[in-house]
Amino acid sequence: MVSLTLEGVGTRYGRKQVLADVTTPTITAGTMTAVIGPNAAGKSSLFRRIAGMASGPGEVHIEGVPSGEQALAYLPQDTNATAVLTVFESVVLAAKQGRSLKVSEEELRDIDSLLAALRITELASRYLSELSGGQRQLVGIAQSLIRRPHILLMDEPTSALDLHRQMEVLGLVRSLADERQMIVMIALHDLNHALGYCDHALVIANGRMHRFGSCNDTIDQHLLREVYRVDGHVELNSLNRPQVVLNAPIY
Amino acid sequence: MSAEGVAVNDVSPIASASQDYRASVGRRVLILVGLAVAVLISFAVDLATGPYNYPVTDVIATLFSPENADTKMRVILWEIRMPVALMALTVGASLSVAGAQMQTILANPLASPFTLGISAAAGFGAALALVFGVALVPFVSAFVIPLNAFVMAMLAAGVIYFFSRMRGVTVETIVLLGIALVFTFNALQALLQYLASEQALSAVVFWTMGSLVKATWTKVAVTAAVLAATVPLFIRQAWSLTALRLGDAKAESLGVNVKRLRLTTLILVSLLAAIPVSFVGSIGFIGLVGPHIARMLVGEDQRFFMPASILCGALLLSATSVLSKLLIPGAILPIGVATALVGVPFFFSLIFSSRRRNSW
Structure with missing residues (x-):
């Protein structure tokens, strides 16, 4: 079983320390961890540090990943791409990174079923520059899932999606975490x-x-109150689920 | 809340997306084959044209069975026209692939060895050797001119690279910097011309116009060798180079070592741009337009984009070589002049006829 433990983890850009002292108990396979906090709190920096794309103090322990398998995939915040590539090509590209030039039938089938699961099959032949922000996010999610990572770091993957798509994507990620026993950290x-x-x-x-x-x-x-500077509370709603009820910002 | 997830193996009834992909791969292979055939035809026509025009069929017969051919025709084809025609192919291919990779690593549609001053720098390095006999690489007496060109090209590329990595530097800033480099090296070259002896001056002027007529088998071999050495290195990085076009953060998240890839690509590009410039002078248009035509035809998957750029560059320069002999009967126009005259209208027609979505 794969596990992830953070021990005094921080992030440095040049000499500037932007994040410090992130320590967690062992995060186990098949769980989803929400990374929450105000804007510019250091959420993206934490992801970049865990993904090995930034340096800093502390230890990131990843254990139990079978050799030859993808330990981790990181989905950065949405960026606008001008590349002359179709959606399908961009997912092929993610799947084949560091591998042979030839794309096998099996790899093509994998991409087919992933696009279908994300309900973006009809986007497959569209160019990246033609996509809306929300569609780009879905393609980004496909690019990180196709690598079959054991740990998936997602930086605000639903920020540009409509309500229906938000629930659909989060539901898919949740079921993948359960089925594939994946550790998901999601801002x-x-x-x-x-x-x-x-x-x-x-x-x-x-x-x-x-x-x-x-x-x-x-x-x-x-x-x-303390972190978001908002007056509010959590209550059980009519569906008997906990729900955040917001009143007003605190100045 | 238990999430009602969407099963991953739930394939929708819509025709599978990979069928479209397979079809597009097939289409692109056909385009590459078509380009290769066009290159061969242009090459044969290039050999056939000159002060005396031979029928293309005779040219092909002479190439495949030289022993049966007329001696004069054999000498003209093999000794005089062949190096020039091959030089057009190798130089066109080198400049075009150099431009393609510069556009890729700098994420800039205006990048090319010519527009960013790398050709001008190489020309200045070559002129240094010609006018003052200065060798920038000590202890190597052979190939002083191409080595000088390479060192200066690297210097210019290094400056571009250094500034492109600084914070807050935009695509537009890099283009402005490139233009500044072009002016700087042109001014330095003008200074050399001013100081040069009459004999050296004519050699330097040759550089500023670009000409294939001084091609020799050795020059063809060196250019082809550099091309043959660098292209496999690019092919090995095909997926990483393509990923770079998704933006640095995305490429990095896919495991690409962005910094190292940029640096090694830039060194290879400098080599690819410097060697042709040192042999045939400054040929501006190919490095910019070759990749754009390739991109419109096959997109930016480097497995197709790179060979398409190579073929488009070779085809453009080869076709221009033919036209440079036809435009003014009896005279051969400098190739640098002809590329712009012929290439610009062709490029305009492509820009306005192609749908915007598959160009930059």
Whole structure:
């Protein structure tokens, strides 16, 4: 079983330390951790550090990944690409990185079923420059899932999606985490999504870890007040699920 | 909440997307074959044209069975026209693939050895050797001119690379920097011309116009060798180079060592751009337009884009070589002049006829 443990992890850009002291208990396979916190708190920096794309103090322990398999995939925040590539080509590209030039029938079938699962088969022949922001996010998600990683880091993957797509994508990621026993860390702004789909919450504020725990214990009125500077509370809604109710910003 | 997930093996009834992909791969292979055939035809016509025009069929017969051919025709074809025609192919291919990779690593549609001053720098390096006999690489007496050209090209490429990595530097800044480099090296070259002896001056002027007529078998061999040495290195990086076009963050997240890839590509590009410039002078248009035509035809998957760029560059320069002999009967126009005169209208027609989505 794959596991991920962070021990005093921080991130440095040049001499500037932008994140410090992120320590978690062992995060186990098949779980989803919401990484939450205000804008510019250091969520992307944490992901880049875990993915090995930034340096800094502390240790990232990844254990139990069978040799030859993809340990980790990182989906950065959405960027606009001008490449003259179709959606299908861009997913092939992600699948084949570091591998042979020839694309096998099996790889093509894998991409077919992934695009179908994300319900973007009809986008396959479109050029990347023709896509809307939300469509680009779906393609990005396909690019990271096709590598069959054991750990998936997603930086605000639903920020440009409509409500239906948000639920669809989060539902898919949740079921993949369960089926493939994948560890998912996902940066989210919508705390109700964190409550609805994630097991744990890792709260980052002002470049430090504020809290780590189960979503139900972590997301409460204190968090809203201290970290988000918002007056509100969490209550059970008519579907008997916890829901964040917001009142007003605190100045 | 238990999420009602979408099963991964739930294939929709819509025709599978990979069928379109397979078809597009087949189409692109056909385009590459078509380009290769066009290159061969242009090469044969290039051999056939000159002060005396031979029928293409006779040319092909002479190539395949030289022992049966007329001696004069054999000498003209093999000794005089062949090196020039081959030089057109190798130089065109080198400049075009250099331009393609510069556009890729700098994420800039205006990048080419010519527009970013790398050709001008190489020309200046060559002129240094011609006018003052200065060798920038000590202890190597052979190939002083191409080595000088390479060192200066690397220097210019290094400056471009250094600035392109600075924070806040945009695509437009890099183009402006390139234009500044072009002016700088042109001014330095003008200074050399001013100081040069009459004999050296004519040699330097030859560089500024670009000409294939001084091609020799040795020059063809060196250019072809550089091309043959660099292209396999690019092919090995085909997926990484393509990923670079998704943006640095995405490429990095896919495991590409972006910094190292940029640096090695830039060194190879400098070599590819410098060697032709040192042999045939400054030929501007191919490195910019060759890749754009290739991109419109096959897209940016480097497995197709790279060979298409090579073929488009070879075809463009070879066809221009033919036209440079036909435009003014009895005279051979300098190839650098002809490329722009012929290439620009052709390029315009492509830009306006192609749908915007498959060009930059």
